[in-house]
Amino acid sequence: MPIDLNEIDGIVKEKGSGPQAAIPILQAIQEKYRFLPIEALERVCAVTEISATELFGVATFYAQFRMTPVGEHLIKVCHGTACHVGGADGLTEALEGELKVDTLGNTADMKFTVDRVACVGCCSLAPVVMIDATTYGRLDRKKVVKVLENY
Numbered sequence: 001m002p003i004d005l006n007e008i009d010g011i012v013k014e015k016g017s018g019p020q021a022a023i024p025i026l027q028a029i030q031e032k033y034r035f036l037p038i039e040a041l042e043r044v045c046a047v048t049e050i051s052a053t054e055l056f057g058v059a060t061f062y063a064q065f066r067m068t069p070v071g072e073h074l075i076k077v078c079h080g081t082a083c084h085v086g087g088a089d090g091l092t093e094a095l096e097g098e099l100k101v102d103t104l105g106n107t108a109d110m111k112f113t114v115d116r117v118a119c120v121g122c123c124s125l126a127p128v129v130m131i132d133a134t135t136y137g138r139l140d141r142k143k144v145v146k147v148l149e150n151y
Contacts (some may be wrong), residue, residue: 003033003037003039003040003043005039005043006049008029008040008043008044009030009043009047011025011029011032012025012044012047012048014028014134017047017048017049017050017056018048018049018050018070019049019050021031021050022050022054022055022058022106023058023062024057024068025044025048025050026055026059026065026073027064029044030064030065030066034066034069034070034074034149035066035067035068035070036059036065036066036067036068039077041055041056041059063118068080068104069106069110070106070112070113070115071106071107071110071111071112071113072110072112073090073111073112073113073131073132073151074112074113074115074131074132075095075112075113075114075115075130075131075141076115076116076117076129076130076131077091077095077114077115077116077117077118077127077129078091078117078118078119078120078122078126078127078128078129078130079092079116079117079119079138080119080120080123080126081123082123082124082126082127082129083119083123083126083127083128085126086126086127087127087139087140087141088126088127090140090141091127091129091139091141091144092114092116093141094144095114095129095143095145095148096114096140098145098148099112099114099148101113101114111151112148112151120135122135122137124137125138126138127135127139127140129144129147131147131150131151
């Protein structure tokens with residue numbers, strides 16, 4: 001998806017141009033593009049009071065921000081304590097094997113991205129996987145692969 005610098009300017013106009021606006025600007029860019037394209041970040045630095053050091057520092061510090069493209073469907077495998085004990089490693093291995101993901105967790109066709117996350121807050125359903133905004137719980141290796149059929 002090409003970056004429309006006018007859209008970046010609009011985000012800055014809406015969110016502000018001072019350092020306090022860095023997180024809202026980054027969130028808006030990521031919501032639009034699903035990651036933080038370097039061209040967009042460079043534009044933000046050019047039209048705001050936020051230095052490249054500050055902006056990239058924020059973007060790389062917080063786990064919510066992604067610097068690389070993600071697939072059409074983002075699969076988050078919870079690796080919190082309850083999910084870890086319940087078999088999260090096996091779910092991740094099953095998904096990565098079934099989808100044949102690359103080192104960034106993406107499938108070759110960019111349909112899926114598999115991402116390990118610290119916790120999704122559904123411990124009573126452990127182990128848990130979220131695909132986009134849908135949560136699937138009480139999974140095992142076979143069940144998690146079966147879930148993929150919905151996508």
